[in-house]
Each structure stands twice: as C-alpha cells, then as structure tokens.
Amino acid sequence: MKRRDALRSLALLTGGLVLVPSCDFSKEDILGAYQNLEITPTLKQLLAEIADTIIPAGNLKGAADIEVQDFILVMVNDCMEKEAQQIFMSGLKGFDDFSKKSTRDKFEKLSQEQRETLVLEGLSTEDESQQVIKNFLRTTKRFTIQGFMVSEYMQTEVKPYSLIPGEYKGDVLIAELKPERING
Amino acid sequence: MANFNIDATKERTFQAIVIGSGMSGSWAAKELCEHGVKTLVIERGRDVKHIKDYPTTNMLPYEFEHRGQIPQAVQEENPVVSRCYAFKEDAQHFFVKDKEHPYVQEKPFDWIRGYQVGGKSLLWARQVQRISDLDFEGPSRDGFAVDWPIRYKDIEPWYSHVEKFVGVSGNKDGLPNLPDGEFLPGFPLNVVEQYFADQLKKHYGNDRHMILARCAHITGNLDYYAKQGRAKCQSRNLCQRGCPFGGYFSANSSTIPWAERTGNMTMRTDAVVHSIIYDEEKGKATGVRIVDAHTKELEEYYADVIFVNAAALNTNLILLNSTSNRFPNGLGNDNGLLGKFVAFHNYRAGVSAQYEGHLEYTTQGGRPTSGYFPRFRNLHKQETDFLRGYAAGFSASRGTYSDQNSIGMELKESLLNPDKYGPWHVGSHMMGETIPKESNYVALDPNQKDAWGIPLLKVNVDYDDNDEKMIKDYQEQMTEMFEKAGFTNIRLRDDKRAPGLDIHEMGGVRMGKDPKTSLLNANHQLHSVSNVYVTDGASMTSTATQNPSLTYMAFAARAAHHAMTGLK
Numbered sequence: 090m091k092r093r094d095a096l097r098s099l100a101l102l103t104g105g106l107v108l109v110p111s112c113d114f115s116k117e118d119i120l121g122a123y124q125n126l127e128i129t130p131t132l133k134q135l136l137a138e139i140a141d142t143i144i145p146a147g148n149l150k151g152a153a154d155i156e157v158q159d160f161i162l163v164m165v166n167d168c169m170e171k172e173a174q175q176i177f178m179s180g181l182k183g184f185d186d187f188s189k190k191s192t193r194d195k196f197e198k199l200s201q202e203q204r205e206t207l208v209l210e211g212l213s214t215e216d217e218s219q220q221v222i223k224n225f226l227r228t229t230k231r232f233t234i235q236g237f238m239v240s241e242y243m244q245t246e247v248k249p250y251s252l253i254p255g256e257y258k259g260d261v262l263i264a265e266l267k268p269e270r271i272n273g
Numbered sequence: 274m275a276n277f278n279i280d281a282t283k284e285r286t287f288q289a290i291v292i293g294s295g296m297s298g299s300w301a302a303k304e305l306c307e308h309g310v311k312t313l314v315i316e317r318g319r320d321v322k323h324i325k326d327y328p329t330t331n332m333l334p335y336e337f338e339h340r341g342q343i344p345q346a347v348q349e350e351n352p353v354v355s356r357c358y359a360f361k362e363d364a365q366h367f368f369v370k371d372k373e374h375p376y377v378q379e380k381p382f383d384w385i386r387g388y389q390v391g392g393k394s395l396l397w398a399r400q401v402q403r404i405s406d407l408d409f410e411g412p413s414r415d416g417f418a419v420d421w422p423i424r425y426k427d428i429e430p431w432y433s434h435v436e437k438f439v440g441v442s443g444n445k446d447g448l449p450n451l452p453d454g455e456f457l458p459g460f461p462l463n464v465v466e467q468y469f470a471d472q473l474k475k476h477y478g479n480d481r482h483m484i485l486a487r488c489a490h491i492t493g494n495l496d497y498y499a500k501q502g503r504a505k506c507q508s509r510n511l512c513q514r515g516c517p518f519g520g521y522f523s524a525n526s527s528t529i530p531w532a533e534r535t536g537n538m539t540m541r542t543d544a545v546v547h548s549i550i551y552d553e554e555k556g557k558a559t560g561v562r563i564v565d566a567h568t569k570e571l572e573e574y575y576a577d578v579i580f581v582n583a584a585a586l587n588t589n590l591i592l593l594n595s596t597s598n599r600f601p602n603g604l605g606n607d608n609g610l611l612g613k614f615v616a617f618h619n620y621r622a623g624v625s626a627q628y629e630g631h632l633e634y635t636t637q638g639g640r641p642t643s644g645y646f647p648r649f650r651n652l653h654k655q656e657t658d659f660l661r662g663y664a665a666g667f668s669a670s671r672g673t674y675s676d677q678n679s680i681g682m683e684l685k686e687s688l689l690n691p692d693k694y695g696p697w698h699v700g701s702h703m704m705g706e707t708i709p710k711e712s713n714y715v716a717l718d719p720n721q722k723d724a725w726g727i728p729l730l731k732v733n734v735d736y737d738d739n740d741e742k743m744i745k746d747y748q749e750q751m752t753e754m755f756e757k758a759g760f761t762n763i764r765l766r767d768d769k770r771a772p773g774l775d776i777h778e779m780g781g782v783r784m785g786k787d788p789k790t791s792l793l794n795a796n797h798q799l800h801s802v803s804n805v806y807v808t809d810g811a812s813m814t815s816t817a818t819q820n821p822s823l824t825y826m827a828f829a830a831r832a833a834h835h836a837m838t839g840l841k
Contacts, residue, residue: 142681144680144684144688147682147685149685149689163338164342167339167344167345168344234677239334243335250333252333253509254508254510254639255638256508256638257639258637259462273686273689
C-alpha cells in the first residue's frame with residue numbers, strides 16, 4: 090500500500106518518471122520505484138507485452154489491462170534474492186535479442202500468434218545459451234498468473250472472493266457440483 | 274512532598290500484579306478481577322484492542338502488496354521469526370522481529386514471541402487437548418524429571434471451567450489418554466479422514482485412534498458467548514489476523530475485556546519487567562520493578578500477590594533477574610535449578626501421501642481444525658526403546674486445480690475454470706514429548722543487555738537420542754498405518770528444525786513435591802516465596818504431547834483461586 094502511495098505521489102511530482110542522475114544522457118531514465126532493479130519505461134512496456142501474451146484480453150480483461158507488470162516488478166524487486174533479480178533483469182534486457190534471433194523482429198512488432206509461439210519457445214528451450222531467457226519467462230509467467238488471479242479485478246468483478254467460505258462439508262459429491270463456466 | 278510520595282505509592286499499590294497479558298496471564302487476571310481483587314496487569318508490549326487493532330482482519334488477498342509473502346529484506350533481517358509458519362504479510366505486526374529483541378543461541382533455538390496485549394493468544398493454532406494421568410504419572414513411572422505434585426483430578430474442574438468460557442469445539446471420544454471436556458459441536462471430519470479413522474479401528478482395534486482435534490472455537494451456545502461480545506466461528510481460517518467475530522479464543526477478545534469490565538483491572542502496557550522486588554524482612558515479594566519501554570525510566574508497583582505469566586522463557590528470565598541478598602541466583606532459586614529442565618515438543622517430522630479412493634468426493638467450505646492422533650506409544654507400559662511418545666495431526670484434502678502448461682487464451686480459460694481433481698492429499702505431523710534434562714537450560718548472559726538494560730537470555734536447548742528414536746518410530750508407524758489404509762506415494766519429512774519453532778517451550782520453573790528438586794509447589798507457588806505464582810509454560814514438570822495452552826489457562830485459574838483464599 091505504502092509503495093503504491095509513494096508511487097502515486099512520485100508520479101505526480103515527476104510526471105511518471107523518477108530521474109536518476111546519469112552522466113550518459115543517451116540513456117533512458119530509470120524508474121525509481123523498483124530500487125533493486127534498473128527498469129526503464131521501455132523495459133516495463135516490454136514486460137507488459139509479455140505478460141499480456143501469457144494472459145491476453147478477450148471477453149475479460151488481460152494482464153496488461155490490469156497492469157500486472159507493476160505487480161511482477163514489485164515481487165521481483167521485494168521478494169526475490171539478488172541473484173534471481175539479476176537473472177530476471179538479464180532475461181528482460183536480453184528478450185528483444187532473443188526475439189530478433191528467432192523471428193528477426195523485436196517483440197513489439199510481432200503478431201499475438203507470433204508472440205505466443207516465441208514465449209512458448211523460450212519457456213521450453215533446452216538451449217544452454219537461452220537458460221536466462223527461460224528462467225526470466227518462468228518467473229514472469231508465475232507472477233503473471235498470481236498477479237492476474239489475485240487482483241482486485243478478478244476478486245471483485247469476475248470471481249468475487251468471500252472472506253467467509255461457508256461451513257465445512259467433508260463429503261460433497263463432485264457429480265452434483267455444477268460449476269458455472271467463465272468465458273475468458 | 275511526603276504526602277505526594279505516600280499518594281504515589283498508594284497509586285502504585287494493588288492487591289495483585291499479573292506479569293503478562295497473554296494466554297495464562299489474562300486468565301489469572303480474569304479470575305482475580307471477577308472476584309473483586311484489584312489487579313494490575315503488566316504488559317511489555319503495546320495495547321491491542323479487540324477488532325480495532327486488527328488492521329488486516331478484513332483485507333482481501335489482493336490488498337496485500339506481496340499477496341501474503343514476507344519481502345526478502347525482512348526475511349534476511351529476521352531469519353528466526355521468518356521460519357514461523359504464521360509469519361506472513363497479514364500477521365507480521367503481531368510477531369517480535371529478531372532484530373528488536375535479541376537473545377543468545379548457544380545452540381540453535383527459534384524463539385517465537387508476541388509482545389503485545391494478548392501475547393501469542395492472537396496467533397496460536399487454537400488446539401486444546403486435555404492432559405491425563407497417563408501424562409501426569411509419566412515422570413514417576415518412567416523415572417525422569419520429578420513427579421508432578423498434582424494429578425488429573427486436581428486440574429479436571431479447572432479444565433471444565435476454562436473450556437466453558439473459551440468455547441471448545443470437539444467430540445466426546447471416551448479415550449483415557451485424552452479426557453473429554455465441555456464441548457460445543459465438533460467440526461466434521463471429511464470422508465477420507467473418517468475412512469482413515471475406520472481403517473485404524475479395523476487394523477488396530479482400540480489401540481490407535483484418529484479423532485477430530487478439539488479447538489478453541491465457538492460452534493454453539495451462542496447466547497452465552499454473546500455476553501463476551503463473541504460470536505460463532507465463521508470458518509474464515511484467518512485467525513492469525515485477529516478475529517472480528519471473536520470466533521476463537523484470544524485474550525484480546527475474551528478474558529482481557531471481561532476483566533476490564535469488572536472495573537478491577539488496571540492495564541500497564543509498554544512496561545518491560547526488570548525484576549520482582551523481594552523484601553527480606555517480610556520474607557515475601559512486595560512488588561515489580563519495570564522499565565518504561567519508551568522513556569526507559571524505572572518504576573515500581575506493589576501488591577500482596579504476584580503472578581508471573583510472561584511466557585515460559587521470559588518467566589525464567591524475570592525470576593533469574595530478580596536477585597537479592599536472600600536470592601543471589603534468582604527469585605526462589607535455592608536449589609540452583611531455576612532455568613534448567615527446559616523442554617519442548619518435537620515437531621521435526623511429517624509424513625504425507627496420496628489416496629486414490631473416494632474420488633467421487635471433494636470438500637467445500639472452511640474448517641479451523643483437523644484430525645488428531647492421541648499418543649498411542651508407551652501408553653500403559655514401556656514398549657519401545659525410547660521413553661514416552663508422540664501425538665500427531667492428520668488431515669486429508671482435495672481441491673480443483675487448472676492445467677497451467679499453456680499460455681494465451683488456453684491458459685486463461687484453464688485458470689478461470691479449474692476443473693481438474695487430483696488424488697486426495699493426506700498429511701500428518703508429529704508432536705513428540707521431549708524429556709526435560711538439566712543440560713537443556715536458559716540462563717542470563719553475564720555481559721550483554723537489551724535496550725532496556727535487561728540481561729539477554731542465553732538458550733541452550735537441543736534434541737537428544739530419545740527424540741531421534743521417536744522421529745524414526747513416528748515415521749515407521751505412520752508409514753505402516755498409511756500403507757494399511759491404502760495410501761500411496763508416501764513421503765517422509767524430517768526438516769531438522771531447531772527447537773522452539775514448535776512454540777511449545779516449557780519448564781525451567783518446574784512444579785514438584787520437593788523444594789530441593791523443584792521450584793513450585795502443587796499450588797504453583799514458589800516453594801520459598803509463597804506469594805509468587807507461576808502458571809505459564811515455565812511451570813511444566815514434563816511436556817506431555819498435547820498442545821499445552823489449555824493446561825496453562827487451567828493452571829492460572831486454579832492458582833488464582835488459591836491466591837484469593839490467602840487474600841481474603
């Protein structure tokens with residue numbers, strides 16, 4: 090909560106960017122909200138596109154619509170060990186190279202279908218030289234799923250979460266359950 | 274000036290002082306206040322008012338920034354408390370952080386503490402099993418520690434007294450090793466748990482049982498509990514946040530406000546006890562010296578009777594630090610045994626498995642408890658190569674999951690419609706009795722002090738050969754029982770956790786018949802300072818296998834009534 094408030098006020102002050110002094114003016118500014126990571130707006134946008142490939146919009150909103158990329162970055166920044174953070178950052182920074190190597194294009198130029206093919210390829214690659222990409226994608230997928238499923242949107246609009254789950258029943262016949270199908 | 278001092282002393286004088294506002298201290302306070310005794314409760318931590326001070330209690334999962342997880346930096350700074358299963362984003366504010374309250378581990382010991390009004394009663398697992406004469410007679414039968422000076426009949430009415438007030442859900446099982454109590458309706462076992470209970474009967478006759486664990490949750494007699502401002506348990510399973518319904522027993526929801534309403538209780542929070550004041554001429558304790566947690570100023574409070582309920586190890590610390598000419602080694606410590614014979618519950622091992630039967634069933638809703646194996650080893654006679662035995666938790670669960678191998682719309686549809694059922698998962702964890710030994714002790718560090726000038730506690734507690742043999746036996750026996758029930762894919766766990774993480778540390782100020790070999794008498798009075806009572810875990814002569822809080826509460830109520838006969 091505190092971070093979100095801090096972010097909000099920082100965004101107001103700086104128009105979305107926190108400027109980290111740098112001697113190299115050709116470099117993009119670094120978002121100061123994730124102090125353990127070096128995240129530029131471009132990298133954040135790329136992460137949003139990858140998350141949105143993993144859970145795209147359809148009938149229901151997709152990952153980018155509810156800004157799952159923010160959650161991913163908070164989790165990587167706060168809840169991962171330094172070494173894992175470095176692997177994640179290497180993967181994120183190297184992802185467009187991976188994309189170009191495989192498709193000749195940057196990720197943003199690809200169609201949804203091409204994006205899915207590429208992400209699946211990265212998730213399952215056995216290529217020793219692509220293990221950082223694989224690791225990065227696995228982390229991204231895990232946090233995309235968590236961030237999407239445990240989001241305000243999901244827990245209030247799609248599948249309202251009840252703090253009171255009801256009395257325990259220990260012998261419910263599955264055949265008698267008629268779960269309502271949600272069309273994503 | 275003189276008048277001012279007299280008034281100041283008068284203002285600081287009570288009939289009774291209770292050190293600690295948690296599980297057992299709040300019970301002493303409740304009993305004393307209810308019977309007209311002007312009582313000061315001293316709490317080292319901050320106040321936590323029921324409902325008002327449960328900041329996370331109604332938060333939805335998405336409202337936690339890390340969805341419950343404790344950030345890496347906090348974990349690295351607080352490795353001990355981070356190992357506790359309940360130290361999560363929703364309850365972290367009720368736990369002591371390692372850094373704030375250091376102690377000395379001569380051997381690894383995970384000391385889990387809750388410094389606030391209500392103490393750990395906000396955080397406990399709420400399991401309440403009575404201990405029986407098969408436990409009280411353990412030390413004398415098996416030749417360890419010393420004989421308990423009391424038996425089940427002494428504590429039985431106090432168990433009933435406490436159970437009625439806190440509200441205990443359970444079934445009458447008619448077992449000699451786990452006496453029945455005053456029970457509200459029990460939560461159901463599920464179909465696989467019941468199947469396992471039936472299998473045990475089939476294979477072991479009347480020797481082994483798996484029953485519903487008794488837990489301190491309200492499931493009936495609602496008008497009675499409404500008088501405490503408490504309502505029926507809603508099965509939220511968010512107990513560690515503090516319950517807005519008062520569905521489970523905590524000092525905050527029950528005993529503390531009850532004592533407060535009598536008008537006889539004064540609560541002094543943020544007061545770190547330095548020591549108990551002993552008056553040599555009077556031959557008794559006359560008060561308590563505290564350090565204000567914020568100003569760090571010393572203050573004294575006075576009373577005719579003093580209850581020490583600071584939680585087991587801190588009770589030891591206070592007594593060890595209460596030195597005088599008469600007691601240079603700690604209050605009541607004539608025999609040098611204060612701080613020794615500390616014991617705990619061995620929680621190292623677990624066994625889990627799968628079950629491919631009853632696949633047409635699943636469960637719904639929530640339940641704040643599980644199944645329970647009362648001890649069956651060495652119950653009526655010695656039958657193994659280790660002393661005593663273990664109880665165990667048991668539960669079976671099954672739910673839906675979704676295939677997460679894909680990405681894109683296929684993944685999304687799958688996540689939104691989890692419709693796959695796996696096998697049942699069954700699991701058990703051991704709760705082993707440990708044998709109190711002189712070599713398992715706590716003591717004051719001679720050099721290091723905390724921020725309030727109190728010596729740091731040194732902890733030197735370890736497992737022994739008896740514990741290792743018991744782990745092996747538990748794993749073997751549970752495997753055998755699981756196999757007989759047709760469970761598969763059986764997996765054994767020994768997580769080698771340090772003692773302490775069970776949060777059942779006990780002893781150091783044990784009860785006994787003989788002042789030469791124990792600290793407390795049958796009424797929980799220090800043998801040599803009869804107006805000081807210890808009724809928390811420190812008083813335990815042996816540990817039994819049962820979750821001990823219920824016993825501490827019963828001890829506190831019983832001792833409070835003993836103290837009152839002296840006051841009147």
